[in-house]
Every structure is written in structure tokens, then in C-alpha cells.
Amino acid sequence: MARTRLARPATVLAAALVGVSLVPGVASAHVRYVTSTEQVGEGLAFLTAALADPVNVAALAGGGLAAAAAVVSYRRVRVFDRDVAAFRTVMAEYRDLLPWLLRLGFGLPLVGAGFAGYFLNPVVDPLIGGGVDRLAQILIGFMIVFGFGTRVAAGVGLLAYLIALPVAPLLVYSLEWIPGFLALVLVGSGRPSADHVFERVASTPGTFYSEVDPVRRVVEWGTDRLDPLERYVPTVVRVGMGVGFMFLGLFEKLLAPEMARGVVEQYGLSTATPIPPDLWVLGAGFGEIAIGAAIAVGFFTRASAMAALFVFTLTLFGIPDDPVLAHIGLFSLASALLITGSGPYALDNRLSDPRRAPDDSGAEGAARSARAADD
Numbered sequence: 001m002a003r004t005r006l007a008r009p010a011t012v013l014a015a016a017l018v019g020v021s022l023v024p025g026v027a028s029a030h031v032r033y034v035t036s037t038e039q040v041g042e043g044l045a046f047l048t049a050a051l052a053d054p055v056n057v058a059a060l061a062g063g064g065l066a067a068a069a070a071v072v073s074y075r076r077v078r079v080f081d082r083d084v085a086a087f088r089t090v091m092a093e094y095r096d097l098l099p100w101l102l103r104l105g106f107g108l109p110l111v112g113a114g115f116a117g118y119f120l121n122p123v124v125d126p127l128i129g130g131g132v133d134r135l136a137q138i139l140i141g142f143m144i145v146f147g148f149g150t151r152v153a154a155g156v157g158l159l160a161y162l163i164a165l166p167v168a169p170l171l172v173y174s175l176e177w178i179p180g181f182l183a184l185v186l187v188g189s190g191r192p193s194a195d196h197v198f199e200r201v202a203s204t205p206g207t208f209y210s211e212v213d214p215v216r217r218v219v220e221w222g223t224d225r226l227d228p229l230e231r232y233v234p235t236v237v238r239v240g241m242g243v244g245f246m247f248l249g250l251f252e253k254l255l256a257p258e259m260a261r262g263v264v265e266q267y268g269l270s271t272a273t274p275i276p277p278d279l280w281v282l283g284a285g286f287g288e289i290a291i292g293a294a295i296a297v298g299f300f301t302r303a304s305a306m307a308a309l310f311v312f313t314l315t316l317f318g319i320p321d322d323p324v325l326a327h328i329g330l331f332s333l334a335s336a337l338l339i340t341g342s343g344p345y346a347l348d349n350r351l352s353d354p355r356r357a358p359d360d361s362g363a364e365g366a367a368r369s370a371r372a373a374d375d
Contacts, residue, residue: 043255050257050278059279060286067290071300075351091302094339098233099190101339103144105332106180110141110157112325120161121174122326127164136160144184147193151222154184175247176329179240183233183336186226195219234301234336234343241333242296245308249288257281287311295337298346305337 050056074080113119114137119126126133143153158181165171189195202213210216253260260281275283291311294304312327312334342348 046257107144114138147189150189175244234340242292245292253285298342301342305334308334
């Protein structure tokens with residue numbers, strides 16, 4: 001009997017240490033999308049009790065130490081310098097595709113929300129009714145996808161989100177709309193886009209459209225003022241996504257343990273593994289907070305964005321009922337950070353390493369866009 005009592009905690013601890021990096025992924029969906037549990041539970045009481053368990057503490061500490069060891073090893077071991085530099089160069093060469101990526105990442109979910117009948121978030125019902133919300137989302141979504149009046153459409157979407165937030169507080173669980181819309185306002189349509197086509201036709205001497213274009217001067221005026229701010233797109237994406245990630249980890253996991261436990265029980269996560277439900281919740285909550293904080297401050301930005309993508313992928317494959325459209329925006333933001341890196345005002349800029357800088361042999365524009373050091 002004594003041997004069994006000792007073996008079970010040891011088994012749980014070993015499984016937890018190995019699986020602590022996987023816990024955030026499988027249990028870190030927007031839990032409100034996939035569970036019918038209405039009670040959130042007592043967050044502080046849950047944390048007090050769960051962190052009093054030495055197995056939970058050891059598992060979390062082990063995961064933290066493993067992450068710290070990985071960072072130290074990366075900084076000291078130079079085996080992958082050329083690989084990292086080549087990866088950064090390739091990502092920087094995709095910079096011209098950033099508007100296209102953001103347009104798809106936020107235009108398609110808008111169209112999907114309109115056809116599905118919810119407002120921006122799968123748990124938020126239409127606010128106006130009569131099909132107005134649905135038609136507006138479909139219209140704005142298609143404008144963004146096709147790149148027609150992208151900055152205006154994104155600005156309207158951002159304004160609609162901010163106005164609706166006090167009326168529908170559950171929208172706070174979809175904070176990714178703020179950096180997504182704002183990034184589109186700053187970055188514009190890019191190409192391919194309808195805006196680019198109209199601009200080229202309007203700027204071609206002798207075309208009929210160049211004589212009758214009613215918005216060319218307004219567009220040029222706005223472009224001249226917004227284009228210099230495009231350099232802050234990585235900062236907007238990074239801070240917005242990071243804060244949203246931390247918010248979900250704290251308020252949807254650690255301070256709403258019953259809802260998070262509902263996901264664990266609903267999908268039999270503790271039955272399939274020896275990891276207890278409380279550790280699943282703790283791992284998901286603290287994991288999201290750690291990844292979100294790293295992204296927000298720009299600490300190993302690209303690596304943190306990869307971790308976020310890993311989390312989203314495990315969520316979609318691990319929880320079959322999770323609505324895919326609800327996560328496309330987050331996928332888009334994380335993918336954007338792989339392209340841009342940390343941008344201005346990031347901790348990565350203080351940890352720069354010239355040996356891991358982008359290769360000058362890449363395209364000239366890509367090299368220029370990647371001069372700031374980031375990870």
C-alpha cells in the first residue's frame with residue numbers, strides 16, 4: 001500500500017513535467033465556446049488549494065525551469081546562428097504579404113460571424129437584431145477580404161467593437177479584434193487588393209477613371225499620414241495579442257476554475273492522462289499568462305509567437321467542438337509576428353545579437369525591414 005501511495009504522486013509528477021508544455025494547448029481554448037458550465041467558481045480559493053499541493057507546485061516549477069534553461073542554452077549555444085539568421089531573412093521577405101495575412105485573418109471571421117448569426121464572439125448574440133448585425137459584419141468582412149476601402153472598413157469595425165463592448169461585456173474575451181482592426185488601419189490594403197487596383201488605374205495618365213475618381217485625394221491624404229505609422233504595427237500586434245492572452249489565462253482559467261474544469265471533464269483529459277484536473281487548469285492559465293507576457297514585452301518574440309501557434313493548433317485538434325473561425329484572428333496575429341518580429345519598444349531590441357541578424361544576401365527591402373534585432 002505504501003508503495004502504491006508513493007508511486008501515484010511520482011507518476012503524476014513525471015507526467016506533469018513532461019506534459020506541462022502541452023497543457024496550455026489542449027485546455028486553452030476560449031472555454032466559454034465549448035462548455036455549458038455556467039458557474040465560474042471561486043478563483044482565489046481554487047488557487048490557494050491547488051498551489052498547496054506540492055505535486056502541482058513541482059510540476060509548474062519544473063516547467064518554468066525547463067523554459068528558463070532553454071532560453072539560457074539558446075543564448076549561449078551558437079550552433080543554430082545561421083539557421084536563425086536564415087529564418088529571419090525568409091520571414092522578412094514576406095513583409096509585403098502582411099496586409100494580405102491580416103485581411104484574411106480578420107475579414108473571414110467577420111463574414112463567418114455574420115452568416116453564423118453571432119456578433120464577433122460565438123457567445124455574443126446580435127445586438128441590433130433584424131439581420132442588421134449580420135449584414136454589417138458580412139459587408140465589412142468582404143470589404144476587408146477583398147481589400148476594398150480596407151482602412152475605412154477596419155476603422156468602422158474597431159469603432160463598432162468599442163461601442164458594443166460596454167453593452168456586451170463578453171466581447172472582452174475577444175480582445176484580438178482591437179489589435180487586428182488597428183493593425184489593418186495602419187498597414188492598409190497591400191496587394192493583391194481592390195484598393196491597389198483602383199489606385200494604379202487612377203494614377204495612370206489618360207485613363208477615364210483618373211478623371212472621375214471621387215476619393216483619390218482623400219485616400220492620398222490619409223495614406224500620407226498613416227504610412228509613417230506602419231512601423232508600429234508589430235508593437236500594436238504584440239501588445240494587443242499579449243494582453244489578450246494574459247487576460248484569457250487569468251480570467252478564463254485561473255479565476256474561473258469551474259469552467260476550465262468543465263472542459264477537462266467534458267473531453268476526458270484527466271482520464272486520458274495521469275494529470276489531475278487542477279493541474280490542467282493551472283498549466284493552461286499560467287502557460288497563457290507566460291506566453292502572453294513574453295509576447296507583450298517583446299521577449300523572444302518570434303519564438304513566443306511559435307509557442308502561441310502551437311497552443312492554437314493543439315486547441316483546434318484537441319477540442320473538436322471549438323469553433324475554428326473564432327481563432328483565425330489569433331492565428332493571424334501570431335503569424336504576423338513571425339514575419340515582423342518584435343518591432344519598436346521591445347525587450348528583444350536590448351538582447352540583439354548581430355550573429356543572428358538577417359542575411360544581407362536577401363532582398364534589399366527585406367533586409368531593411370529586418371534590421372531591428374528580434375527573436
